[in-house]
Amino acid sequence: MAKELWEGNAAIAEAAIRAGVEAFFGYPITPQTEVLEHFSKRLPELGRVFLQAESEVASINMVYGAACAGARVMTSSSSPGISLMQEGLSYIACSEVPVVVINIMRGGPGLGNVQPSQGDYFQAVKMAGHGDFHPIVLAPANVQEAIDYVVLAFDLAEKYRTIAMVVADGAIGQMMEPAEMPPMRPVRPPEERPDWALTGAQGREPNIITSLYLGAENLERVNLRLQAKLKEIAANEVRWKEYSTEDADLLLVAFGTVGRVCQTVVREARKAGMKVGLLRPVTLWPFPSGRIAELAEQVRGVLTVEMNAGQMVEDVRLAVEGRCPVRFYGRMGGVIPLPDEILPELEKLDKEC
Amino acid sequence: MQEAGRRIQEEIIISGFGGQGALFAGQLLAYAAMDQGLHVTWIPSYGPEMRGGKARCTVVISDEEIGSPLVRRPSAAIVLNIPSMEAFEPAVKPGGILVVNSSLVPQKSERDDIHVIYVPASDIASDLGNVRLANVVCLGALIQALGVIPLEAIERALDDHLPERHRKLLGLNKEALRKGAEYGEH
Incomplete structure (x- = not known):
């Protein structure tokens, strides 16, 4: 496919579409609103779900629910919006469902401004939510990488049943560069949902997805499993x-x-x-x-x-x-x-x- | 148009009021550079702006992978209004090009180390029938003076990327481009 001139934000949305995203839930915020704009036009055309929620808190919980049901799903926001999503992100991490999150970072702290920033490094890398977990965090430096890493984020999120975040800033979101889109992947049909997904327990034992584990030893076992997975990711997925x-x-x-x-x-x-x-x-x-x-x-x-x-x-x-x-x-x-x-x-x- | 072996690295700032088409002129340049097989970045100033506020973009064109998409000292600038003249006339690198929309910018540059091209772009555009073509007039002057991208590549970019609602102005855009180019000839 030939290179086209793509704006970063639109490219991120289109790349997710090519990667087979089934549903997007989000709430507009500068400097990434063009991500929603592109999705809002394209996803309904393709018979997929675009939903502008009433808030970031609602968005991330819709993402959580859809991911539990086995859908390929994502959200996108910018710094203050990601802060609002942190409770949900922690629940998702503990529940081990694959989710892709985009953060087009803006100047902070606080409401800050909409200019390019990397002020959320700690938030993304060290403390994406309460408790012990790390999302996989990918940082593109140009529009082609933004496209490639969105696709990669879905693959990694599903491979490890984890959160994959793509962090960029308004410079990458707003700029235009020649870039090449990957071919369109078919959307995964419902009968090919992962076997852990909540698809209605007809003819099988019910699956349980939860982030609530009462009892210290119980929750420690879950933590040990999460830590073992993080170790595996750290061994296999370092890129530079x-x-x-x-x-x-x-x-x-x-x-x-x-x-x-x-x-x-x-x-x-x-x-x-x-x-x-x-x-x-x-x-x-x-x-x-x-x-x-x-x-x-x-x-x-x-x-x-x-x-x-x-x-x-x-x-x-x-x-x-x-x-x-x-x-x-x-x-x-x-x-x-x-x-x-x-x-x-x-x-x-x-x-x- | 390119001498063999000469490196291509141009950083161009296009600046004006919102509505003057600074961003679109930069996009035309970016499409044309891409079609020439060059590396290119187009980055707008963005933020809580309104129509009539400042609008600016930086286009970097290179024959190698582009690092910084932003520069403090561009190799060329198009200034469509007085605030842009004040901001970027001092910034252009020595040996660089400054295209001034002299219809709206009465002052002259005091620099003798850059090539300044005064184009009565808004007047030319009005004579053509649409004052909003001033951006393309200035772009024509710049392209001609720069010598890195052929004028025809910009015409093709117009053919391919002029928004549907402005389609009827395609011929006028090309005319504006050529009128501007006359000012860019050395």
Whole structure:
């Protein structure tokens, strides 16, 4: 299929349609309302479900219900809306049903603004809801990746019966780039629902899906099972991209929008004679700690750049474990750091180590 | 139009009032660049804006994978109104191009390190019968001066992507593009 010019938000919705999403439940919020707009036009055309709920709380619980029934289902929101969904996300995690969630992050905290931000890294990676769990978190840096990772999110969510989140920001949501859509997958017919799904217990024992386990040992057993699954995901599903790391003696680590900004930084720093490489995490959870640890043996120092006050840098430091200095540069409130302000930070690091 | 071996990397900001077509002019450029097999990003300024508020987009065109879709110092800019002139005339990189809609922007650039093209775009557009074609007039001037994308590629983008409701203006759009291009000739 030839490349077309796609807006990020519309591309995310269309990619989900191609991946066979059966139902979308959500509530509009800038800067991702175009996701709903695209779905609201396309899903009814295709005889699938688009439902604008009365709130994010309602949306995530509708998603939970549909997922329990074995439907391929998703929601999408932006930072404050995701906060409202957190109770539901925790229930979904404990219930082990596959769900895809998009967060087009905006400036915070609070109602904040609608500009691009990565302020929800901790929320997505460390605490998507109460209790012990991690969603798989995918971070695209361009429109093609947004398409590819939405499709991947469905596959991973179903493979592990877990939540897969795709986190981006308004820059990726609002921008247009040439990108290629995958072919349309057929929607899974009702008779092919997973065997754990609640499909009416005709001719079989009833399935039970719950997040309520009374009794400490009971719930600990569930937790142990969840932890074993997370371990398996961490072993199998770490993804990242590297740029010019082969001979690098300085390393940039950045994801999403500022990750691609750092691709420009690498080019410019190389022109200025610095041997700089970039590691761009694709999965924020599981985090590419192993590869960062390896590179920390090779480089003199690491600069982590984020659109927040310094969140992923904590995971970078945990991975580096003191092998080399780790510095941080970030902008907040919806400001995107540009190459001309990141380069001097690299030069400082270059002199220091 | 491209000399062999020359790198292509252009960052273009198009800025004006909401309703002047800054975003659409940028999209035409993006479609044309894509059709030429180039990498391209189009990113709008967005937020709680209203008709008549500021509207701006940045288009990056490159022969390699694009890193930053945003720049502080563009290699070219189209300024459709006075606030845009004030914001981006100082920002254009030395050696870059500035296209000024001189119908609405009376001031002259004081810079001697950039190529400034004054186009009475709104007047040309009015003469053609629709003042809202000023964006395409300016785009014509820029494309001609830039020399990275052929004018015909923009015409094809118009053929393919002019919204249905403006279809009847296809011929006028092309005429506006060519009128603008005359101003872009060195």
